[in-house]
Amino acid sequence: MEKIKFKNQEIEFEIIRSSRKTIGIIVNADQELIVRSPKRTSIRNIKNLLKEKENWILEKLAKMSEIKASPKDKEFISGETLYFLGKEYKLIPIAEANIKSLEIELVEETLIIRFPVELEDNKEKRKTEIRGKLISWYRSQAKTKINELINIHKKYLDVEPNKIVIKKQKKRWGSCSGKKNLNFNWKIIMAPQKVIEYLVVHELVHLIHPNHSKDFWQTVAETIPDYEEKKEWLRINGRLLTI
Template sequence: MAEIKLKDKLLNYKIVRSQRKTIGIIIKVDQELLVRAPQTTSLKNIERLLHKKTDWILRKLKKVAQIKPAPAAKKFINGEQFSYLGQKYELIIKNSSAAAKVELFSDKIIVNYPAVQQGDYQARQPIIRKILVDWYRKQAKIKIEQRILNYKDLLGVEPNRIVVKKQRKRWGSCSSKGNLNFNWKIIMAPPPIIDYLVVHELSHLVHANHSKAFWQTVASLIPEVEKKREWLRINARQLDF
């Protein structure tokens, strides 16, 4: 790690050298300052660029600092908190003679765990996680399809196919064939955020880009679009287990 002082802040940064031809500055989500540089670039030239980009770097670090960290890994035991539609629910695991089932009751998310699959904690953990993930994905598809029905006619569009799946870096996407893909984890967010995501992807059936006209289309149906985008930027890592 190298060290540099930008204005009144002393920062550590990492240099990664490769066959690239230009210097790139990256602020990672964990606030790490990363510099990607050509093999032959001198430390002096790297520092010169960092000083030149001081205001941009400090501004980006300030924004990244607002991002909430990912939650601690779940153990899938009684009493843990899980988010659903922006609300927190306490996990309750019940042994059952019937098939696996998930229910919401008051502020509880209840997993009926099949008695035939009883075992020690380590054996149960992945099974309970799968039961929950399957339920979340099913609920996400139901809620997203309901919202698509609410908005598609207002935009005069008809999606070809709707898929809810795990996506590593995206909350949603729209293919050239009109297929809409959504990350199931969005079901943990408040309903207005889900509405924003649905309208965002539907609007790509009108504008296949992020032009001014695209954002005007989104804003015509979703109030305070920038606040919705900012909420996702800050809270995205929390929507996980």
């Protein structure tokens, strides 16, 4: 790792060299400064460019520091919590002798997972099967909620998506294809409903405006006037929406 001094702080940065022709500067969600550079660019030239971009880099680092860190992997034991529609539910796993497959139920402030008693002594298998069941349950809930919101807003926006797909997406909450297919990350069902609604409207508006132009954001604002607040919520809290 290299180091550079900005104002009164010393910052580490990583250089990744390749056959590219220009220098790229990245500040990621883990507050890491990464420089993608041509193979023969000197450290001196890289540092000179970083100095030129000092204010931008510091602003980015400050903004990324607001993002909440990803929680530790779940063990799926009593007392852990999971999000659903923006609310935290206490997890209560229960071993039962009279069931053959896992069952999930929301009861007041809790999320109850009933599993076959034979899984009780097989920790790793129990974790794998509970995680798989939860993902299937979340996907089903997301499909229902997203379709409900699409049916409401597509009438106002006068659009008709071709296909709605709920899937795992590593870096996106949603996307719109050239074939008018809308894709949504199943994890969004963990967010508050107003945030889900913003995401649905965002993707529906892409059926009118394919890119993020001024007209695009104006159309979003006509339906979700406080969309910037919802967008910011996702930026800061998005990494919490995981199991």
